[in-house]
Amino acid sequence: MHAALQENVSRYGRASGHGNGFRDLFLGLAHLNADLRFRSGDHALLISGPHPELKTARLAQKTPFKGFLAAVRCQPMMPGSATRH
DSSP states (O other), rough: GGHHHSSTTHHHOGSOOOOOHHHOOOOOOTTTTEEEEEEEEEEEEEEEEOOGGGGGGGEEEEEEEEEEEEEEEEEEEEEOOOOOO
16 A cells, blocks of 8 residues: 555556656645545555655555545644644
């Protein structure tokens, strides 16, 4: 799951020019309180907070799921707030 969200990683290989979409997603959510959930196979990867980054992700085992799901929930930061409570 971590590898699937890294820049330049795709099923076509690193030199294919594919695998750049999630970088734009993370940049677009940089200053929002965001909950990101990625689901594939029997795992889910969860990223939460005002600065979503792959290094803060939590991996959890789930029941098997066919396909790939990406869900995003975001809201503006509260004035003076650095983290979500």
